[in-house]
Amino acid sequence: MKRSTAAAAVLVIAASALIVLAYGFFRPEIAVVTLIIYVSTVIGLGLIALVISKLYLVNRSSVGADDFISIGEELNTEIVVWSDDFSYIYMNRQLRKLLGIADADKNDHLKLKNALVKAFGGEGLDTSVFDEITAGGTHETSFQNADGRQISIAWSTSIVKKRRKSSVYLSNGFNLTDLKKMKTSLASANDFFNSAMNLAEIGFIMSTDKKKYAASPEAVRMLGLSTGNVDLKAFRSLIDPSSRIQFDVAINSPPDSAGDVRSVELQIRSADGMYHWYSFRYKSIRATKNTPPLFGGALMDITQEHEKDLLIERLAYIDEVTEIANRNKLMDVGRETYETCHLLSCSYWIIVLDIDRFHIINDTCGYNNGNSILRDFAHILYKFVTPGGLAARISGDNFALLLRDLGDDDLPARTARSIQEEFAKLAVNDFSVINLSCSAGYSKMPEDGDSFLEVMEHAEFALKSASSTVGSISGYVPRMHDSIIGTAELEKSLALAIDNNELQLFYQPKINLSTGRIMGVEALIRWIKPDGTIITPDEFVPVAESSHLIGRISEFVLSEGCRQNKLWQTMGFPEIVMSINFTSSDFYQADLRDKVFEALAKSKLSPEWLEVELTETLALSDIDFAVSQMNKLRELGVKLAMDDFGTGYSSLSYLQILPITLLKLDRSFITDIQHDNIAYEIVAAVIRIAKSKKIETIAEGIENPGQEKILRDAGCDFGQGYLYGKPMPPDKLEEFFVKNAEKTAGKRSDGRK
Ligand code: C2E
Ligand code: MG
Ligand code: MG
Numbered sequence: 001m002k003r004s005t006a007a008a009a010v011l012v013i014a015a016s017a018l019i020v021l022a023y024g025f026f027r028p029e030i031a032v033v034t035l036i037i038y039v040s041t042v043i044g045l046g047l048i049a050l051v052i053s054k055l056y057l058v059n060r061s062s063v064g065a066d067d068f069i070s071i072g073e074e075l076n077t078e079i080v081v082w083s084d085d086f087s088y089i090y091m092n093r094q095l096r097k098l099l100g101i102a103d104a105d106k107n108d109h110l111k112l113k114n115a116l117v118k119a120f121g122g123e124g125l126d127t128s129v130f131d132e133i134t135a136g137g138t139h140e141t142s143f144q145n146a147d148g149r150q151i152s153i154a155w156s157t158s159i160v161k162k163r164r165k166s167s168v169y170l171s172n173g174f175n176l177t178d179l180k181k182m183k184t185s186l187a188s189a190n191d192f193f194n195s196a197m198n199l200a201e202i203g204f205i206m207s208t209d210k211k212k213y214a215a216s217p218e219a220v221r222m223l224g225l226s227t228g229n230v231d232l233k234a235f236r237s238l239i240d241p242s243s244r245i246q247f248d249v250a251i252n253s254p255p256d257s258a259g260d261v262r263s264v265e266l267q268i269r270s271a272d273g274m275y276h277w278y279s280f281r282y283k284s285i286r287a288t289k290n291t292p293p294l295f296g297g298a299l300m301d302i303t304q305e306h307e308k309d310l311l312i313e314r315l316a317y318i319d320e321v322t323e324i325a326n327r328n329k330l331m332d333v334g335r336e337t338y339e340t341c342h343l344l345s346c347s348y349w350i351i352v353l354d355i356d357r358f359h360i361i362n363d364t365c366g367y368n369n370g371n372s373i374l375r376d377f378a379h380i381l382y383k384f385v386t387p388g389g390l391a392a393r394i395s396g397d398n399f400a401l402l403l404r405d406l407g408d409d410d411l412p413a414r415t416a417r418s419i420q421e422e423f424a425k426l427a428v429n430d431f432s433v434i435n436l437s438c439s440a441g442y443s444k445m446p447e448d449g450d451s452f453l454e455v456m457e458h459a460e461f462a463l464k465s466a467s468s469t470v471g472s473i474s475g476y477v478p479r480m481h482d483s484i485i486g487t488a489e490l491e492k493s494l495a496l497a498i499d500n501n502e503l504q505l506f507y508q509p510k511i512n513l514s515t516g517r518i519m520g521v522e523a524l525i526r527w528i529k530p531d532g533t534i535i536t537p538d539e540f541v542p543v544a545e546s547s548h549l550i551g552r553i554s555e556f557v558l559s560e561g562c563r564q565n566k567l568w569q570t571m572g573f574p575e576i577v578m579s580i581n582f583t584s585s586d587f588y589q590a591d592l593r594d595k596v597f598e599a600l601a602k603s604k605l606s607p608e609w610l611e612v613e614l615t616e617t618l619a620l621s622d623i624d625f626a627v628s629q630m631n632k633l634r635e636l637g638v639k640l641a642m643d644d645f646g647t648g649y650s651s652l653s654y655l656q657i658l659p660i661t662l663l664k665l666d667r668s669f670i671t672d673i674q675h676d677n678i679a680y681e682i683v684a685a686v687i688r689i690a691k692s693k694k695i696e697t698i699a700e701g702i703e704n705p706g707q708e709k710i711l712r713d714a715g716c717d718f719g720q721g722y723l724y725g726k727p728m729p730p731d732k733l734e735e736f737f738v739k740n741a742e743k744t745a746g747k748r749s750d751g752r753k
Helices: 001-024 028-063 064-072 093-099 109-119 126-135 176-201 217-223 232-236 241-253 303-316 327-344 356-363 367-385 410-426 452-465 479-483 487-497 539-544 548-571 590-603 616-621 623-636 665-673 677-693 707-715 728-744
Strands: 077-084 089-091 140-146 150-161 167-173 200-209 214-216 229-231 263-267 275-285 294-301 348-355 388-397 398-404 438-444 473-475 503-512 518-528 579-581 610-615 639-645 662-665 696-699 718-720
Touching: 001 696, 064 093, 077 109, 089 093, 089 109, 093 109, 109 140, 126 140, 126 167, 126 479, 150 176, 167 438, 176 200, 176 217, 176 356, 176 590, 176 707, 200 217, 200 616, 214 677, 229 232, 229 662, 241 263, 241 275, 241 327, 241 356, 275 303, 294 410, 294 503, 294 639, 303 327, 327 348, 327 388, 327 398, 327 452, 327 479, 348 356, 348 410, 367 388, 367 398, 367 410, 388 487, 388 639, 398 410, 410 438, 410 473, 410 487, 438 479, 452 473, 479 548, 487 548, 503 728, 518 539, 518 548, 518 718, 518 728, 548 590, 548 610, 590 610, 590 623, 623 639, 665 677, 677 707, 707 718, 718 728
Parallel strands: 438 473, 518 579, 579 610, 610 639, 639 662, 662 696, 696 718
Antiparallel strands: 077 089, 077 167, 140 150, 150 167, 200 214, 200 294, 214 229, 263 275, 275 294, 348 398, 348 438, 388 398, 503 518, 503 718
């Protein structure tokens, strides 16, 4: 550039000199002057040019080649400026270092050229790489550096100067070596991660919107998915219907639960086409400024563990006799279901069922037959289980059915009726004489209680509050508790009533079925309010039992019963047995014998005319103590009767152990005895067995002559019921004595005319 400018200047000067000389030739007179002017003009112009050029160079020096080179030396990127005839090569320090060129050799042209071929991915003197490098775009090359490390550089080349013979280029390198290493290690980390998940057999599913799910390779493998992208519907369809509700709970758990890790066990159809058990541990991660919300979790096949668990569960949660769930299982499932109801705003029914008079069936038909009835009942219940529900045996003859509510309020009653119908059909072959029936109580959750236990207790409460004892179906209604709410009030006024002598004994006659003669009375307590209202014991005895008041009531009954009986004897009425009722709390008093002894002594009643009625449940609490208390009373000479026989859980075997003298058949058998074969069979069997043990029998609740006849024919000794007389005050009983004496006067003492 400088040379061409100088040549041009020389040419201009030479041409102008020739013109000046030619002018001097034609005008010799002014030739010398012209030459002087010319020479001085050339010198002047030269000086100006020099000054300008100096000035110009001074201005340009801020971006001069030297500066460019020194900047290039400091840059942390690889730079090479080269001409394609290789007459000029400048490499910056970064590139030289990479290629192993010492600073001393930075101008060694040959070394630089060989190094450049290498840097551009060529070998030896292969210059074809330069054509590729200059072809435009970015070119990735790789080579070994001086330390033997594989280096990768992306070159971007641009032309700096285009010349006819050779052009100058600037190649700017971007070192990819570290990036590539990072990428490789990331890829291997990913591989490592996938292999680890594969070894551990843990799959993942994740979703940002809970609609579309990304499944990890291991999840794809485990579930046999065709792709790693599945939508909710497709995923849900793989889940066993019985597990779907748990899955729904999982994905619908509120976003507040972000951070919580929950887990659920699901049965999911897997690659082998079978349902496997998976533990799904899941959580939600809230959205951040840069990331969307994330929901998902890890899936682990726990089929084997589950099978083991099933075995353990079988032992812990399956009822041995019926092979359906037991009470523990019901409580666990019930608690979970209760939670589910809250989470998913759904509801469930719990129906509690009781086989009517099962203990009697057990006693009369035998233990094995009893078990077989329990099993058959369980199978019937099982048929009514719908997804998410459960059938369980809670205890003895009590069962429960958990049913999903589908908005049909009649469902529990209808189901209970269907169960009753199915159950009644079982009364064939061995059980043809039995009327198989069951009663049911039901409640709804979550509305009928603050916990599953409470909801279930309310269903049981409904079952017990049903008026009819056989085949009742009763739904829980909160007002059933009204009577309980009034308990505290009742307790207070009962205490006052005792102080004010408002309690009185009524007496119900007991008749010798052979002679028709009165043989005794049962003292039944009444609370007669000052306004004349009579309150029956069913209304206040349970309240008295749950407080200390029962002790005072029993003391009154004992002393008044003895006093009245002695009075009748002294009045000349026939000698009869006075029966009084004791509750278990009375019976378990350590000084029971002393109290009875005192009452007899005080009234001067001979002990043979006093009988104590006890219920079966009483003997159940502590059989040894019960027997010892009974023996103490027997030693006094007092009689002992087993009341309401057949309503508790006792078995006939108690008759072997308990020192009782009389067995009172519960009214419920007598009510049905004319139409119900099983009731008759039971009564007849019990009478036979009692006779063989020298225990007398009395039937409660005889209301018509038909019942009386059957009982008499079956060998029952005594009868009590409205047929003879309702419980009545003492003066009415005195009238009864008289009438009874008249009526039976003509009869022989053995009952025959
Ligand atoms: P319980 O000892 O089984 O008494 C028999 C109940 O059956 C009596 O009811 C009696 O009135 C009723 N009954 C008798 N014959 C018939 C009949 O033919 N048809 C019908 N429908 N009912 C009949 P009550 O007097 O209401 O007594 C109910 C229960 O209260 C008694 O059952 C007994 O468990 C308890 N109780 C009564 N008095 C006392 C008492 O002084 N002390 C204690 N601890 N409990 C008592
Ligand atoms: Mg009684
Ligand atoms: Mg009774």
